[in-house]
Amino acid sequence: MADLGYAAIITAFIISAYCAVAAFVAARARINELWLSARNAVFVTFGLTSLASAALVYSFFTRDFSIAYVAEYSSSDLPASYTLAGWWAGQAGSMLFMAWILSLLSVIVVVQGQRQNREMTPFVSAVLMGILAYFLGIIAFASNPLEKMPLALSEGMGLNPLLRTSDMFSHPTTLLLGFSIFTVPFAFAMAALISGRLDDWWIHSARRWTLIAWIFLSLGNLFGMVWAYTVLGWGGYWGWDPVENAAFMPWLAATAFLHSVMIQERRGMLKLWNMVLVIITYTLCLFGTLLTRSGMLSSVHAFAMGAVGPLLLALTGLVLVGSLVLLWMRLPRLRSEHRLDSLVSREASFLANNLVLLGAAFAVFWGTVFPILSDAVRGVKVGVGPPFYEQTMAPMFLALIVLMGICPLIGWRKASPENLARNFVYPLAVAMPLALTLYLVGVRPLYAVLAFSALGFVAGAILLEFWRGVRARHRGHGDSYPVALPRLVWHNRRRYGGHIVHIGVILLAMGIAASHMFSTSVEKTVAPGESIEVRDYTVTFRELKESAGSDSLRVTAMLDVSRGGNDAGTLEASKRFEGNDQQPVTDVGLRSTPQEDLYVILSGWTDDGKAILKVAVNPLVMWIWIGGGVMVVGTLIALWPDGRRGRRLPVLERVPVGGLEVGRA
């Protein structure tokens, strides 16, 4: 099976390389037969990568420990579900997983291309298959998951116990999907540059694909946060680890693109800028793939060395330089159709949002790669820890949140005083008293007051928008209020989907700000019967319990919880030791309420039965997960296909010709 799978990888590599060339030549010279052949090659490549993946999965389930990768990531007693996870648990397998997704995406693009953008699809396929061929080349010659060892092992090494959680299915898969899907908008952008057809055709497809990729990337990051918070027991959901940063940077750039693309759709501006954002986003995705595999940075995640790092670095460089050269050649065709009229306009506020988002991405980038840079330049490694990120991100995200309240409501082109008054008086009327109240009841630091009143302002602005829409439907269509709301959202999916995403962001930001600024924790060694008090919680340690499984040992601290004197149930915080090397895994004891989380880690115990417990109260954490969910739902609503094929109407033109063009320089 392994040989068959490897043959499939090699063949897929050759065919995808052929396909990239054939599709390009066919598109350039307009040879239809050649395109048909290239199109078939796309389907064949998908079949072959599926076959290779199936061979890998089959080898896992048949416990074929003659394959090095299978032996490294599974063992005969590994449950079936985690055996499947072996596919993406390691570096070689995850590359195959990405290649398989990429080939599936190529099929979708080609099938869709039969209906829309017919002449452009060959260009898009050429780019996609070119990148896929590169990946398959790496898999075939530098990191083959189906590689056999001279001697079969009698037993595999098993999957690291830390990876044996349900998060192993949600987090890596969504993240890898997100990274892979960003290849598609990039391919559309490159197709536009290569073909020279730089009108709006690519931007619609690029926007939709970016939204899809953005959902997966958001989910990937969120699932990673849940994992770190509940299982890994690191005491938090985010640690500014280089690998976390690797997934966060493209998310920031993609978010910038999703906003500025609207300006191009509505106003024909920022064409060059949007190209740049697509390129940056994809380069950051490749860079992230590289970071997790190259061993360039010291991180809590350990990395594989080997030839894969340099090969991915070469691809990242190739993509960046190649796309910038293409961009340079097409510069004259990327002129804006209009110019910015006023600083007080939606366009300007979107530009500000872009500036801050990219500033944030750059700060993260700078912090992440600085150790490498300083090592190269001065020979010493200098780096920054979480304080750097916290100090830069907090003000930037505060600015972003305020902009989030302003952007969707301010008028296009040049906002009138009436427009400003209409949309912002009520939200300000919410925010000002809120700020004052927070200050007077003694909320400190001032940052917190600022953050929460900014969130109040945005929430007010969005709710006002919903209220106006509902009222208009009620009056115009005679809908009753409860019916008007879903109809309103459904008939303006993009607009209200966007608002719902913003509501999600507010909830998320609320949770992050509160849990970051107001969590309290106590670490203490307690004997049975003793308790730890944090805020109004009293956690009483009853006893330590040991339970042994077939291959595992679990030590659990049994706890009684009371809150403000009232009984609030029991809680268990445990450590389990699993697998060959008895690696401990901490299972956090978590009591989650909308108001706050009681979070207990069993960090150790003494021989005489005392437990070392870390008890923390983290306010509003649940809202981070709820907010994340709302964001995803909002994005899905905005993304839902529009039966009417209705395009956004361009903003009415009253601008004299010959205006200054912004977005060119």
Place this chain on the structure above:
Amino acid sequence: MTDRHEKSVPQTEFPKSRSGILSHKRFLVVGLIVLSALVYLGFVAFRGAAMYYLTVDELQARGDAAYEEQVRLTGMVAEGSAEKDSETNTLRFALAGEDGTSLPVVYSGAVPDAFKQGSDVVVEGSLKLTGTFEADTLLVKCPSKYEAETNSEAAGKRD
């Protein structure tokens, strides 16, 4: 679909700004102000948070300059050196450098799961005049997704 609501945000027509150049300059100025604010922010935060990433050998090579300076140190937990005092919840171990050097480290706080004798760890803290490195953060290179060390382990097991 002409929703009434769509019209509720009027696209106000306003007199054109006087000159294109003027508005261009204005954007440039505002953009530059925002940009310099961002750069300043980054600079200040960076200066406050920057620290050396060193190995045990590099730290010891720094001589007297090494004391009382916040650094991030990487090394290996020397075999058999780690002992945990559960009463005070402190962990003591020796961090081994490359050529036989080692440095006593003391850390109090939650110990990551992957911590064990022989594992590669990252500590942040400072070297005290007593010669002990007081760590306030302890990270273990977690054998997660794309691990490197299994190769050597696997090689060992294959024998």
